[in-house]
Amino acid sequence: MKKKLGLFLASTAMLISVIGCGNNSGSSSSGASESGAAGNGQSEEKASYKIAISQIVEHPSLDATREGFLAALKDGGLVEGDNLKVDYNNAQGDQTNNLTIAQKIAGEKYDLVLAIATPPAQAVVQQVKNSPILFAAVTDPLDAKLVDNLDQPGGNVSGAADTNPEAITKLMDFIAANIKDVKNVGIVLNQGEPNAVVMSKHAEEALEKHGIKLIKASVTNTSEVKQAAESLVGRVDAIYITLDNTVVEAVSTIIQVANEHDIPFFSADRDSVEKGAFATVGFKYYDHGYQAGQMALEVLKNGKKIGDLKVTFPDKLDLIMNLKAAAEQGIEVTDAMKDQVNDKENNLLE
Template sequence: MKKRFWLGLALASLMTVTAACGGNGGKAATGNEEQGASNAPVEEEKTYTIAISQIVEHPSLDATREGFLAALKDAGFEEGKNLTVDYNNAQGEAANVQTIAQNIASSDADLAFGIATPTTQSLVDEVKDKPVLFAAVTDPVDAGIVPQLEAPGGNVTGAADTNPDAVVQTMDFIAKEFPDVKKIGLVINEGEANTVVMSGIAEEALAKHNIELVKAPVANSSDIQTAAQSLVGRVDAIYITLDNMVVGGVDSIIEVANENDIPFFSADRDSVEKGAFATVGFKYYDHGYEAGQMAVEILNGKNPGEMDVTVPQKLDFIFNLKAAVEQGITVTDAMKAYVKDPENNIIE
């Protein structure tokens, strides 16, 4: 009886040990295993890096960058979370432009973004193994950035920042509403390809109205005020294109225009907000946002070479009424009628 008792107890113990070991290959069960949890590592959220090359800081280009990043954030690509932004400013120096492009080419960035023509040209020359996107480029075909606007092929696409109609509309407006204007002065850095293209469009449009375009060339930003002053007494109005160097020094031109009652027209909204009288244009923030939407598509796998280069479509006249007073301009109801969205585009 006693032997049977101890034999039964031994067999029960053996069964208990076997049950404890058999379900896990001889290892003690952990709490996670008992609940059916996996020991596989948790996959981390993918992160992305965008390298930006901007030619110089001025309101239009800064707004382009801000809009670009806002579009990415709205699509879930947020700096500090799953997006790293490598921002580089060339400070208007050609040597910096090339160095930045070379650094981006050798980096592990997922996408390179050029803001303005010179920086984009350098990126296209240097970056071959990653997508290149651009904005604030006036004529990407003439600048050799893409071979055509539709499905440009390769690894490059972007958003051009001018619609030739905007320049033509501005010149036509001057000819009709300022009949005394016979000569228009253009402060111009002819080293920028986009400037040469736009000045040619303006010159052709003005020729149809028998208005002469008088150029005042600049080689660096310190020349801008002198160039503007050289136009006093020689022209009846002043105009600037999307010229990065000149736009960066636009305060000097505004000062000359105001002191001498010379109507001053620009090709960008930001210069009007600062003190030029009028333009036909758009918000550069919106332009950058559009480029950012293209970046989202590329990061999600779309081939940039299959994406058409875009141009601004929502053009409108933009007036600065305070600047009009400073420059001796009487803004008529007929002028105001040009503006489609007066609430946003008539600045008081």
């Protein structure tokens, strides 16, 4: 009996010793993890990310920007519904909604905020101070006072600008060279949108070099766009629109007017050309959004400071023409015009 009791006590002691070693090992591992988390402010490999998106209105260019942005994150391993939560907000073109969205975002903590178009970017930059901010589909970040240095933005803001003045100049040169007897070009314009004003000024200066006038038809909201386009009939030889959110939202009404009256219609964005404008010098907004998404990955996964990232610009400019729209608007597309398209497979639209 004493022998059995001795064996039992020895076994128990060994079991307690093993359990004790196990607990010590676990405590040591846990302590190292907590130390890393405390040192970095978060675990070294964050399990999930939370971002907010503020978009001024739904239209093809801005939607494509958002899709390209999320595609870049996905390609970088951040997948919505898996390890990425996206708080998407659309102001539906309303400035009150736009400010409310920015204030709501400021009241929460996000790993990153994306503002699509100038008005959301301005509102978010003014309101959000505790998260890194990226902008996209912004024409002039300096004029919009989002940053004061394109190469070294500093602070918590950087992004991707969606225009290159060279694109506007090239398009105006194309109009001057290829639209017969062109003397006046009309523009439907919301002068309350800073990006639209900046682009219209570039267009006006480029046309002046050819002795061509820019005739403005101003609008304050989308419902006025068709009437403004109709007011240009008989006064202009072509119509042009900028990356003007108010106007682009109603681009189909300008296409209708241009087709009915055989007026060549030019836009600043590819998506409007795909819908029925004749031509632009531009790029794909999906690619533009993808570029912004790559910047986001630098911040989220590589630990870069947003203010250290240069503001990027489109670098794949090409003439894009819609041949069906040309026929609708009474334009004869010559071989010389087609030869100006570098990527004919993708940018000569049938």
